[in-house]
Amino acid sequence: MSLIGSLFSGVSGLRSNSQAMNVIGDNISNTNTVGFKSSRSVFGDLFSTILNNGSVTSQIGQGTQFVGSLQDFSQGAIENSTNALDMAIDGQGFFVVNNGQGNFYTRAGQFRINDNGVVADIGGNALQGFRITGGTVGTTLESVDLAGVQSAPNPSTQFTLGANLNAAAADDTNPDSTTTFTSPVSLVNSVGEQVIASITFTKKPVAGRWDYTVSLPAGNGTVNPATPNNSGSLIFDTSGNLTDILDQSAASIGVGDLTLTLDFASPAASGQTVTWDLANAAGNSNGKVTGFAAASNTNSVVQNGFPTGILTGLSVANDGTINGLFSNGQSESLFQVALADFLAPTGLTRTGQNLFAESGLSGQPVIAAPNTGGFGSVLGSTLELSNVDLAQEFVTMIKTQQAFQASARIITTTDDLLTETVNLTR
Template identity: 35%
Template structure:
């Protein structure tokens, strides 16, 4: 019987060496869960039962009866990959195999966006949201914010005093010089520029002056007198004398305020120029991030944000009942119970950390010590087999 016991020891030690070797090899694998071997003594014979009536059982060897995985929490390591995710606490990410259609579960959150916009793992499995639907994300940089609009910026230019003879006004690149020698009122100055469109030029002398240059990307029209300027309330006298022009920019979004300067006004002051309506532009997707509830948040160039999707987390009734199927994934079985998908931080599910991954929970120190013990057990069992073989050879020689 010793030969059988020795061989069973070899098989058991070999199984333990295999499991420990796999643990050690995967000590750097994201989301990996370590395994251990359960051993059972095999009883094969009874002694003294005939003579004394007492039944004494003896061990007939050892059996590696089960390989158990530990689903203890691995350390969370931060990184700079925005769509990576790690679960702290209970639960697993849910994936679907696009080829076979199987639903699998994992703790490996090395997610990226594929060319079709789907959130996938390294094997191309699609990540599911809280409703069990594959997550499809907008493809940057062409996606626009769902809340952004396009409007033009409007500036107000107000002339508040008369322009002296030979005075000059430069308005958005277009210069008017009063060469006629006649003083122009604020109303007359404003009328010169009112109604001009982008790109307008006036080079010929008109009435009391001349133009040169090109008006910028603006359209001018009659405006409304502002009651404040740079946050200060204008006096009633200034407001009463003001002759405003509304300047509408030709490009969407916030623009630099229209440039207006002058010399020769009787008060010696420049015109009032202030942005009265800041334009907005379409916001384009700049980046994505994941919050603690698993929401994927898009940030746009116009400063807006939007929730694009929410990663689902499955609560498994019994993790140890799952069946490992490779690629850092598991499938449900009758022993695992039916996983239920919902949002992180609900009903006992853990929270999610974005731009982070869960490390392997392998304890290399413990496994290296166990590896030495398994090696010694293997060598000892091999020695038992060797000696038992020698005994059998001696017995065979005696019969010969």
């Protein structure tokens, strides 16, 4: 092999190490890029020249070549965030996003709700997930769309009234004394309107007896008079405890929960049955309504209905479930974020903006929910930082610099040798 060949070996070293320096520069410049995965250079030798008729002991290489770069998909550091839709993957997997033409894959979980109500990254790519309906997770991958999401109303089906009816109050035979007491009960009808029902108690001349009547405000509807329990009597013993209930016909029905039937008129809503919780599991008074010798009062009303609510906040669970928080105090699961993984993630094609695309070298994506199989969990209000190790990059940069300088020295030294060769003819 001639001296000229060593010149080309030096040139190959310059070329390969300059490309390696590009990889190092890319890594260092993306130290603060969320979800960035660093790369490392891969070199290979150039085919050798064989001297002396194929002797394996006389093979001389012709330099190096930059074969390519390999992506490092190791876990990056985790940082807390104040945005509920910032997400990090703890373990394997990629978020799936769609630009309207196809799916891409990323570890960068900086998501926001765009002007169309779709959860998307800064570049406008929509996050993909599975819609949750009635607590059931769907199987169709779709964009996480939160536009128009609201909490449907839940009509009241039960209420508990905490009240005391004054045992010392004058009965209704004395027209000069207050003999009635009214407790308002807030209920929710089928269209989500809050309606204040009134339970009016009247003290009777029989010891420990208070009659009750349930009514709705004028214009809101009526209490079905055909229901035996919509009016009746409560009977208290000498200790102020509820011991019996009489229906409309004054027949004893014992202590138990009372069923009331309400017909709503404005706005139009379905008639509904509401249970007045008065008894415990043993069939005795639950102690919420008492007949003590103290001023009549209402101390609590608890009911299980709620009106419609608008979306006021979001949270993300470890299994990727996006939960909506609503103005009516309710929480509802809306979507589950989808994750993708590949047999050979180092074969993915980088497309910029922290996005990867499927390629023939990566294999096809496997898409599933977080925390299933080999997939990692999703952390809400969290970001995965770049996995670039600055100390390692600087060490690699020094090695690359030295290799570049040594390759340049090969060229200058070979030039000196060639000059000496030319001078032999003088």
